[in-house]
Amino acid sequence: MKKMRDSPTKTKTLPFSSAAPMPLVAIIGRPNVGKSTLFNKILGVKTAIVDDVPGVTRDRNYADATYLDRKFRLVDTGGLDLSSSDGMLTLIRRQSELAIAEADILMFILDGRAGLTPPDHEVVKLLRGVTKPIFYVINKIDTPKAEPLIADFYQLGKSELHAVSAEHGIGVSELLDDLYPLLPPADETTELTQLPRIALVGRPNVGKSTLTNAVLGEERVVVSDMPGTTRDPIDSLVVHGDQRYIFTDTAGIRRRGRIEPGLEGYSVMRSLRAIGRSDVAVLLLDAVEGVTEQDTKIAGAVLKQGRACMLLVNKWDLRANDAEARQEYERELHRRFPFLTWAPVLFGSAAQPDSLHQLFPNINTVYASFNKRVPTGALNQWLQKILESHPLPVRKGKPSKTSKAAFITQVATKPPSFALFCGHPQDVGPSYIGFLEHQLRDAYGFSGTPLRLLIRKK
Structure with missing residues (x-):
């Protein structure tokens, strides 16, 4: 010894x-x-x-x-x-x-x-x-x-x-x-790569661990009908085609007032941290229970941390025979998630992996949007066309002389962030910023990622 x-x-x-x-x-x-x-x-x-x-x-x-x-x-x-x-x-x-x-x-x-x-x-x-x-x-x-x-x-x-x-x-x-x-000797030529990180998030018992096992094709994590089974965020290396990902199974997040101190509190805190270190958050929703207020709060946490997002309505096999179920659920999503209209929606069942054939194509699209960078020249050509039909807002009674002098550039990715320079940034309100964001999405296909638009003094 x-x-x-x-x-x-x-x-x-x-x-x-x-x-x-x-x-x-x-x-x-x-x-x-x-x-x-x-x-x-x-x-x-x-x-x-x-x-x-x-x-x-x-x-x-x-x-x-x-x-x-x-x-x-x-x-x-x-x-x-x-x-x-x-x-x-x-x-x-x-x-x-x-x-x-x-x-x-x-x-x-x-x-x-x-x-x-x-x-x-x-x-x-x-x-x-x-x-x-x-x-x-x-x-x-x-x-x-x-x-x-x-x-x-x-x-x-x-x-x-x-x-x-x-x-x-x-x-x-x-x-x-x-x-x-x-342990094998270190290989000096080995390079470490930054793989896409995908966090599976949602309320307890919506199927996050079942989905983790489905994409891995093995019993990677414990699955039980008892809510709160997962406690630690569990990272798994997933290979799909020629692409590699890190999937993180997280603990279910309950309403703040129902979270018990101690273990559950630690688990929820770690789930929120896992969202922050992810690239894409896949928010799982329950097809039978519908969209709850807690679902909207979890979505808000994803948005607050600036992560890309897609929605997966799980357990859809339990409603497959209802012809009007999908339209009803989509209406509920639009009502509950007006701030996530840009997030792709997938209906499927983790218990039936064949129903999730669009999962990875959607993840790839969202991840690409999260990392997309638009050249400054193309952005300003786009902006000038917008200003011709929708000039920048100006103070009441003042003519618009600075609209065409505005300038825009992308300053960051993950999420894509833009800085718009103009003469009177205080005149550009939330409604116009929302309009520009919508136009950016239409022009450059930013699917599944939040956008940040900063207005600065030229």
Whole structure:
């Protein structure tokens, strides 16, 4: 066993790589032994939600990291409780078993304070046929007085045990030192690419996790009829055709007054952050329940953060036999989302992936609009044609002498932002700005993305 010392880890979170798959290191163990705490400590950021309540982590939570310039993928898993017959715990166990199957290296975390327990022995039995490298990590050894607690774990028959305190970072560097020789050398020619980030957002139980599994073609995240199943935002690499995306499954966002403090509060906060770091937000709506006030608030959060957006009316298979259902729903969308008339709408069912054949074409169109840049020359030719029929507003009683002297340029993308320079910006009101935005969309096809138009003094 390595001597413990307190030293910072040398890892950082990285975007997904375009190179060959990196080694996958899975953190496993029974509930509440500190898996998510160690996951966060190795990454150096609080990616996974941590709480003293068992069963907080439910899905496989992936993140890319490096240690001394060698890259690997780390996955946090839900607690392995092989004796439980509880429905949710069974689903969580299934996710952990999938992680064990796909991993290249395993870190088996045990609770040093609790000692070796019967559930730990059950996990050991599960691992007996596994030929992959396994690190036996004794967590919560945070003081020299706690070191004698390690003795209990030698009955596992393992010659090397790693004593750590994930919370305080003690022993984590030594653990990574032993992991280091198993990682492939860094490839100096490897380039990291910025892939389109797609966030699946909506109220609880509208089908976000089902859609994630549908686009992946595997049981990537836990799916249950119980609202609030997803807690951490879960990133998944999705390949469709020759294009790669990062899909983020987020926790359902309930009305503020109904959000319980603690775990749910953290989950909702992380969902909102996931929207902010995405390029495109796919807002899922329930075909049966219709559009609710909370749906409009979530859409408002997407718009406030300047993200591209498309609407997916999920569970449409339940209303497929209603001939007038689609027209009724479209009218409801226009009434509830007057500020999102530019967002594409897709009707389908995540439970029937064949109905979602237009999902990726719509995402590609919206993402292209989100990144579109219009040359300044073409913009000003467009503006002069507009001003000929719709001059800039002027103060009452003053002739319009500055309309044709106005100038426009695009100043940013993600979302596309424009600056209009004129003589009297204070005279240009919201109605005229809205008119220009509408004309911009018609002329350049900005589908699914918000536009920002800034009026500045020439």
